[in-house]
Amino acid sequence: RLLDLGVESFLLTATLEAIVAQRLARRICTNCKEEFIPSEEQLMELAMRPQDVGGRTFFRGRGCERCNKSGYKGRLALFEIMVMTDPLRELIMSQASTSVLGHECRRHGMRTLRECGLLSIYDGQTTIDEVVRETLSEE
Numbered sequence: 001r002l003l004d005l006g007v008e009s010f011l012l013t014a015t016l017e018a019i020v021a022q023r024l025a026r027r028i029c030t031n032c033k034e035e036f037i038p039s040e041e042q043l044m045e046l047a048m049r050p051q052d053v054g055g056r057t058f059f060r061g062r063g064c065e066r067c068n069k070s071g072y073k074g075r076l077a078l079f080e081i082m083v084m085t086d087p088l089r090e091l092i093m094s095q096a097s098t099s100v101l102g103h104e105c106r107r108h109g110m111r112t113l114r115e116c117g118l119l120s121i122y123d124g125q126t127t128i129d130e131v132v133r134e135t136l137s138e139e
Helices: 009-015 040-045 088-093 100-109 113-122 128-134
Strands: 017-028 032-035 060-061 070-082
Touching: 009 088, 017 060, 017 113, 017 128, 032 040, 070 113, 070 128, 088 100, 113 128
Parallel strands: none
Antiparallel strands: 017 070, 032 060
């Protein structure tokens, strides 16, 4: 995006150490939190199949007075951190595509917003619907 705004690639590679992307997802209300079995459609939105679920437990908020019947109370940060490496600097200087840059970042261990969201789902902190809503642009 900075390159699209006219910032020279040599300035980016010389000054950037990392880039952080963040989304705030709603947190499941702990007062009305309940287990549920996600539909096949919900799993497909996460690029998962029923056989990928294994023994995982999924949660949602039923809705109560504490959460104003929403099933959610509070927020949870989903984030990804792209640490600038020498190979990444070279790709930026050569004006590589965003998909190539993303592949290089993931190859070096970067967790995407969607992956961070999946971990939050597995930890019972947020819902499938929230992660899909907040990370829709990654698809």
